Amino acid sequence: MSPSASTPEGGSEASVSLREVGEFHLIDRVTTGRSQPDTTLLGPGDDSAVVAAPDGRVVACTDVLVEGVHFRLDWSSPDQVGRKAAAANLADVAAMGAVPTSLLVGLACPSTTPAAQLEELADGMWAEAATVGAGLVGGDLTSGPVIVVTVTALGSLQGREAVLRSGARPGDRVAVCGRLGWSAAGLAVLGRGFRSPAALVNAHRVPEPPYSAGPAAADAGATAMIDVSDGLLADLAHVARASGVALRLRSRAFTVPARLSEIGSALGLDPLRWMLTGGEDHALAATFPADTPLPAEWAEIGVVEAVDDAGPVVTVDGRPYDGEAGWVHFAKF
Amino acid sequence: MSPSASTPEGGSEASVSLREVGEFHLIDRVTTGRSQPDTTLLGPGDDSAVVAAPDGRVVACTDVLVEGVHFRLDWSSPDQVGRKAAAANLADVAAMGAVPTSLLVGLACPSTTPAAQLEELADGMWAEAATVGAGLVGGDLTSGPVIVVTVTALGSLQGREAVLRSGARPGDRVAVCGRLGWSAAGLAVLGRGFRSPAALVNAHRVPEPPYSAGPAAADAGATAMIDVSDGLLADLAHVARASGVALRLRSRAFTVPARLSEIGSALGLDPLRWMLTGGEDHALAATFPADTPLPAEWAEIGVVEAVDDAGPVVTVDGRPYDGEAGWVHFAKF
Known part of the structure; x- marks a missing residue:
């Protein structure tokens, strides 16, 4: 998606805020009808998600991106912010030697945020997750003074030992x-x-x-x-x-x-x-x-x-x- | 811990900001030497944590708490905010019929935030997690305009079927x-x-x-x-x-x-x-x-x-x- 897609011109849709669309409606839009990987045993819509952890272990990490600190919406489209937030976490899973299975996202934003921006941000997360076969399995949407995107990624070591930061040895x-x-x-x-x-x-x-x-x-x-x-x-x-x-x-x-x-x-x-x-x-x-x-x-x-x-x-x-x-x-x- | 513990008087420690203490030092303080449950296979300090998922599934949920929206630091101590943020997520795990195993926390806050407040907030999370035998296994600390606490909880169904919202039947x-x-x-x-x-x-x-x-x-x-x-x-x-x-x-x-x-x-x-x-x-x-x-x-x-x-x-x-x-x-x- 091109950067300009974040600021569609002339469409009334673009100016509809989260408050006007309603949070449940927006969540429906960004979760319903999405294809989930086999590892998603229970996706969005309940108190918690349930994700497969085939070897009896789950890899987990969390990263926070704050508008004005980690991204600027005049430099990046919401789609790109979503991709980047997902990528930062998916890479942390990969760095253990694991394959990502799912993302959860906590999103705080002003209630005046255009609903289209949030949909596009979610689209970006879904797209990035899809590149590794992961799904977006849950989240929380709340009001706040700026956009704060907190992504948690889960992954599977598929029987491997986790590769830590502490294992380097002289001669390597x-x-x-x-x-x-x-x-x-x-x-x-x-x-x-x-x-x-x-x-x-x-x-x-x-x-x-x-x-x-x-x-x-x-x-x-x-x-x-x-x-x-x-x-x-x-x-x-x-x-x-x-x-x-x-x-x-x-x-x-x-x-x-x-x-x-x-x-x-x-x-x-x-x-x-x-x-x-x-x-x-x-x-x-x-x-x-x-x-x-x-x-x-x-x-x-x-x-x-x-x-x-x-x-x-x-x-x-x-x-x-x-x-x-x-x-x-x-x-x- | 009493609410007044959040605003110690006369101690120079209380006025030391996150920026002055340094983020790595603060993270050391809130993670080092903590006792982890057996389910924590790898705790804080690497790219990701590794948590046991004994029955091959993991329950996961995320909740966001924003200062001024979900809590006020003149009404609640940081310890209480930490407990509440943890509790909201741990309860979402319990509502599936699962037992919580671990928490991850994403924290955005002004760099002027007193380090003691953040330590106390972390103490509150640890304390609440301990009531259910869970551990704090990872997180991310970043700058932002207000305190935004995003907690992800993981849990184990211990072989149970997850109890969904969709299973109520006439006659129940x-x-x-x-x-x-x-x-x-x-x-x-x-x-x-x-x-x-x-x-x-x-x-x-x-x-x-x-x-x-x-x-x-x-x-x-x-x-x-x-x-x-x-x-x-x-x-x-x-x-x-x-x-x-x-x-x-x-x-x-x-x-x-x-x-x-x-x-x-x-x-x-x-x-x-x-x-x-x-x-x-x-x-x-x-x-x-x-x-x-x-x-x-x-x-x-x-x-x-x-x-x-x-x-x-x-x-x-x-x-x-x-x-x-x-x-x-x-x-x-």
Whole structure:
């Protein structure tokens, strides 16, 4: 759906608020007639949903997106916000080596919010969930001063051991899968008032996490894994601390995509900095034993070493990277 | 914990904001060293939590509480807000006939929020979860203009069939378990500037859902069940519609507690109205086959009949109740 779809012109429908449509009617619109995966044993409409957890365990995580903090509706369509909110959580499930099964969404918004915006936001969540075969199984809609979207994702490890942040061992290789720096480059473009290149701007609006790479990495023997949400260095620092190791990255291992080089040159910014510190692309970073072939799409970027006096650090070419190490809107726990 | 604990006086600690403490430090404080139930296979600190789902299914629901809409920090302590946010979700799990296993919390708040308030809010969630043997397994902390607490609860049906809203059949009995009208009476008291009777005011601040009555009702053969969050009549209307039946309540089946009678007289309000339409006590309402003995603590309040021309309605003494049928802050799905 194109960004302009969020602001249809001339249609009376666009100006109808949530208050006028009514909350139950809106919920009907965004839940009725949707196709649910087999894992949805009971979907929306009761006190709780019931979701299959075939191996007797369920993976669960929660992420909050706040209007004006994590997204702007003049930069992203509601559909894109919905996709992004879903993607952030689905990627956290993938980062455990699991396959997402379902989403629940808590939505606070002003009662004057156009109903069409909320429908489009829900459409975005459904669309993103569908890319991994997950369903939207429940939620809560309430009034609040700004739009706050809280998504919970559930997933199935399908019998795998969960891949934690704490399993990296000296001698392992560090690898990544998925885009790095695209969202940050897109944000830089938007922040300067531009709307193109579309590929970068859209990468900021809707990440494209490599969901299936998570379970594939687990199957290949990954020893640690994390979703790159705050920036590669910031997130690998969590792995270093949790594992008690040093992660040594090599800058020449990073291939800077032409799109990032071009816009970096245009803006006078270093594209490698976006790749190392930019958040919200939801790439996956993992460590693998030295003798294990990396699964498809994964690229080696460094090695794991025992800690020295500097402690559990992440270095680039032997030194701490002298840039901002990612960004956080508070933190995940 | 007493309400005054939320505003400690004279301590410099009380004025330290989230921004000053730092989000990671705060998350450490509210997660480290907590005791987790056996169902928590992996607690906070990774991309996702892993929770046991012994019978291969997981019950899941989400509720959002917004400062100024669902709670006021001059009326409730952060501890009480935390308990209430947890309780609303835990009751939704119980209403399926399930036992809660874990909570995840998404919290948006201004960065100027006192860290002590957030710790106390988390303490309240932990305390409420502990009453049912559940743990807080994950979450997300982010900045936002007001406090928005989104709680997701997970639960285990322990092999039971989920009790839906749609299973009520003509001939069944309607029964309730737990307090009705206490929260509404407490809210009426607070709204008039009073802080007592404490029993009612505290009932508004922290509900006491009859959690174990949910699985007990399922075991006893309940045909339909719902959490009374918006008001008994409003919530039973969901059961009537979902089941395609009429629910006929008898006003004389309700025993008005002395505390409600007394404050009703003092304020010139009908206490039965609180019991029929007041929300947020999180009692459970259910239907049982006529020949099934009700489990302990459940009280019969009416019968299920086939629909007539009036459709799937809820009546009191044969008529639609001529009061407001509960209140909604938008709706659950």
